[in-house]
Amino acid sequence: MRDIRLAARSGGSAALALSFFALVATLVPLGVGADLKLLARVAGGILWVAAVLAALLSLDRLFQGDFEDGSLDLIALSPLPLELTALAKIIAHWLSTGLPLTLLSPLLAVLFNLPPPATLILFVSLLIGTPAVSAVGAIGASLTLSLKRGGLILPLIILPLLAPAVIFGAGAVSLALDGLAAQNALGLLAAFSFAAVLLSPFAAAASVRLNLGG
Amino acid sequence: MNFDMGAYSVYIWPALGISALALAGVTLWTLLAWRRAKARLAALEKRSSQS
């Protein structure tokens, strides 16, 4: 619960993620050119990648704050299972990144000339998929929490693991753009997200323990 | 042994060459690291047996 309150207070990080997301969504058309059909084609992939990267921005702080001031040791010793704490942090992170990003996405889809049905699928795919980003991100964050200059290694570790989410999510948008049914893609994305959120607290807790205990 | 690759030589020889270089290189690197570690350990053991 404390983490959710913290997340609410860290509206700052949400603003950062949203700004990054919007900035990328602006830069890509500038780089790619104003061909509207092309933009619609790449919208799913670009916006998905941008969302993942934006969510990454605040990940390294996920455990580090508590680690540095020693409260992580206390949390680990408390009767509350560490896995639950990890899950709480994942949810808090999603509330401050994935969810706002999802809410902003229809607006950005306009920049890419994405038609409404595809925009809807984009929205749904981000809604379903961004929890996976937070979950897998938590694994990376917990593995690297003791690193001072851990900066770049965190994306290096978790981006390959997030490939299925990007594949399914962006793939769903492409299908919708072609007028095809996207249920299968969304279903697979949901399965991936579900498995990620279910399993990653265990991996994250194990990593926290190893970093605390040594 | 037939070395005529015909039209595809521009693909085949680089592929073979890169593989050969890479595998030879990693073998060399591995052996050099081994020698270096062995020499270092020998020097340290000598020093500690003298002290």
Place this chain on the structure above:
Amino acid sequence: MNFLFRYANPHEFMRLSGAVLPFTAVATVLCLAVGLYLGFSAPPDYQQGRTVLILFIHVPAATMAMGVYGAIAVCSVLSLVWRHPLSDTAARAAAPLGALFTALGLITGSLWGKPMWGTYWVWDARLTSFLLLLFLYIGYMALWNAVEDEARAARAAAILALVGAVNIPVIKFSVNWWNTLHQGESIVSGQLAPVFLTPLLLMMAGYGLLFLTLWMVRIRTAILERRARNLMQAGTP
């Protein structure tokens, strides 16, 4: 299990590997030499022409790339669950070799793809998941280097290796669902003529033996390096 733990002792490992190494080294050279000779002597393939030669270096590299990751995953389990002492060292030693095989697989595959199917690259299931495998290797090695405390690095890397191992089938499966450009591409569909199969098998054996040889040398090197470090720490009270 006891069998494995008998050689968990570095001394035992040094002894055993020292005895085995000459044989694996010689076997490696033999397999590769004969394999290459037969490969070059083989007639041009009906469909592939002389590019079948790339098959002889591509398939072994790709197979090793995945096999080595499997070995790392097994070592990671041994390390986390049974606390097998040498398995951390072994996993770390194997990683650069696996990454190299992956890179070679990608390069040779690309050079094979252009004459065979007209393109250097395509985003289908196999290639994409193979490329991501390379990134998994790099991340694994980076994590080992980034965490200062060795024991922690070992366990963190083990966790990462296992998470990645879970994800590899997911990646393969998820990209499979994707649009595949070359659906009917069944490279080695099991109907390889003996004149090609024999060199291929020899090359695969050769690559495997090369890996085992180099792996053992790297583990031995790591053991020596640790002894050296211990000596240095003992000498500076």
